[in-house]
Each structure stands twice: as structure tokens, then as C-alpha cells.
Amino acid sequence: MHIVAKVFDLAITDSEIQKETHKLSGIDSPRERKNALNRLIDRYLLLHQALTTGLSVSDSEFDDALFESLEEMDNAPRDMEQTRNLEEQTRRRVIIRKYVHNYCFKSIEISEQQLLNFYEDQKEVFVIPETVHAAHILVCGSGLDSARKASRIRAEISTQEDFRRICGTSSDCPSSPRCGDLGWFPRGRMISELEEVAFALQPGQISDAFKSRFGWHILLLIDRKPAQIASFEDIKDSLKARLVHLKREFLLMAHIRDLRNNYKAEIRILDPRYTH
Known part of the structure; x- marks a missing residue:
């Protein structure tokens, strides 16, 4: 097992980077591998933060996520080691998902006046062809x-x-x-x-x-x-849902940026191929 990087005491292996690269683009190039590594670092920073808050995984949450993982796989685990790795990755995924949900899915208030202001400023976006x-x-x-x-x-x-x-x-x-x-x-x-x-x-x-x-x-x-511009009444509900989604994405991106800044010393790239 070749360890490429560590986030605190969490190891990121070459095989994880290969899997992440395949999910992202399917192109095995130095650039895509670095992109995959960065995504894994972000994920492990979230995992560490989630663990420090005491989040855990219930049996039902684990079972549902494990079934979801098995459905996504082309082949089932071949031995006990692969089974243990799958179970560990599944637990981590659930914990990260719960942490992100708790952090980002806070009540986000967008008033109708804010929606209307956005609509008026961006009317050209709402053209129905x-x-x-x-x-x-x-x-x-x-x-x-x-x-x-x-x-x-x-x-x-x-x-x-x-x-x-x-x-x-x-x-x-x-x-x-x-x-x-x-x-x-x-x-x-x-x-x-x-x-x-x-x-x-x-x-x-x-x-x-x-x-x-x-x-x-x-x-x-x-x-x-x-062609016509959609009326505010027709699109305000979908517009609100979209803006709430964007705000949540922004919250997550800002949080990850803060984690990277706060824990620079805990992110260690061990493989020199990923430092350039």
C-alpha cells in the first residue's frame, strides 16, 4: 500500500487516488491525479472535523450506505481485506455526509424581496425560448x-x-x-x-x-x-431553491478553504510526484 499523503493521521493511498481519478474523469494523467488528491484532502479534512464533533454512524445508516456502495461497484469485495476497506470507506462517507448536512443545511432565509431583486437584475437569464x-x-x-x-x-x-x-x-x-x-x-x-x-x-x-x-x-x-421572459410568480419557487442550493455550496467551499488554512501543517504530501 503506497501512501501518497496524510491528513492528520488519515492516510491517502495511491489506490484511492486511482479510484477518485476514475470517478472524476476516467483520464489517468498527472493533472487529473492531482485534482483527485485535492478532493480527497478536502474530504479527509471534513472527516477529521466531523470526528472531532463526535459524529457516529448508526447500524441502519451504515447498512443503507453499504448497500448503496455495493450497488455502485462493478465487482463485490474478493476477500476480507477488501471487505474491511469497503466498510471503513462506507462509515467515513456516512460521517462526512452527516457533517456536511449539519453544517450546510442550516436554515437559509431568502426573502421574497431578495428574490425579486435578483430576478429584476438577471431578467435575461429567465427567457423562455x-x-x-x-x-x-x-x-x-x-x-x-x-x-x-x-x-x-x-x-x-x-x-x-x-x-x-x-x-x-x-x-x-x-x-x-x-x-x-x-x-x-x-x-x-x-x-x-x-x-x-x-x-x-x-x-x-x-x-x-x-x-x-x-x-x-x-x-x-x-x-x-x-420567446418571452418568465414571470416572477412562475419561477420564484424554483429560483429560491436554486439560490438556497448555491448558498449551501458556497458555505461548504468557504468551510473547506478555512480548514485548509487552519490545518496547513497537518496536510503532508509524501509522494514528490504530487508536489509540483
Whole structure:
């Protein structure tokens, strides 16, 4: 077991760094290994701080976390040593999780006025993109017969009522029982051919037959909504949840920074490969 670093009396081994590197990026490079080591140092600083507060792990907490760990593993432990390592890592993970929860999940108050001020300052962030509501008829196949069939179907359609009636009997798409309804969608959600046609139509218009990799389509544009800024009432709950989450992340980052500053002498890098 090669020890790369120590945080107080907690050893960080090369195998731990390898596992952390794999979780972070899967790229085994000096830079990614250093990133992994730094994350482990932060984690062990939190663990030490948690242990000094007297946090412990109940049997039920341990069992739940162990089951979670086993689900994440590709292979179960092969021997007693691996089993003991897994159990120790599981206990540590639970203690760190409890400590972070106790530290960061304090009551964070954000008033409605603060939310409104943030909303007014950042309105451009809350733009809802232009969306369209469309339906289509699909004729599968790329050959001449499919093209002719799509043309014949299109020739029979003069109104939206024609489209809906014919769609139920002539479309190869699973959406045909609901009259080919594709729902509302913004740009970037559908295949490019369908998107290009949909955003070029006006409500009530029906396209000519056009081809994609799925076959031939006939598109009805039902409605469209221009880009707009979401109202404060519509987004204030999700905005509050997001800001509370960001504040908690900031609290944790600031706490780790303080731990690193306070315990510099207790962080020892033993492997010279990680000191440059």
C-alpha cells in the first residue's frame, strides 16, 4: 500500500487516488491525479472535523450506505481485506455526509424581496425560448413508393380536420392515435428537418411532404409562442431553491478553504510526484 499523503493521521493511498481519478474523469494523467488528491484532502479534512464533533454512524445508516456502495461497484469485495476497506470507506462517507448536512443545511432565509431583486437584475437569464406546437404524419421508407404515398396523402389534405382524420389511418408514427400530436417544443429538441419546417410555418399551415432519415413527413403547425421572459410568480419557487442550493455550496467551499488554512501543517504530501 503506497501512501501518497496524510491528513492528520488519515492516510491517502495511491489506490484511492486511482479510484477518485476514475470517478472524476476516467483520464489517468498527472493533472487529473492531482485534482483527485485535492478532493480527497478536502474530504479527509471534513472527516477529521466531523470526528472531532463526535459524529457516529448508526447500524441502519451504515447498512443503507453499504448497500448503496455495493450497488455502485462493478465487482463485490474478493476477500476480507477488501471487505474491511469497503466498510471503513462506507462509515467515513456516512460521517462526512452527516457533517456536511449539519453544517450546510442550516436554515437559509431568502426573502421574497431578495428574490425579486435578483430576478429584476438577471431578467435575461429567465427567457423562455420560442416554442411551437405541431403534429405530423409519417410515411416510413426512403424509396419512390414512400414518396408517392406521402404525396397522395398530402393531396387529400386541405384543412386541419382533413389532417387529423387522415393521420389516424395513414401515419406510421406511434403518435397517430393522438392525431400525430408532437406537443410543444423549442429549437434543438426535434430532428433538424422537422424543426426547420415547423418554425417556418404559421399556425394552421400544413407543410408539403418533406424527407428525413425516418421517412416522409407532413407537418401541421397548431400554434406557436414567441420567446418571452418568465414571470416572477412562475419561477420564484424554483429560483429560491436554486439560490438556497448555491448558498449551501458556497458555505461548504468557504468551510473547506478555512480548514485548509487552519490545518496547513497537518496536510503532508509524501509522494514528490504530487508536489509540483
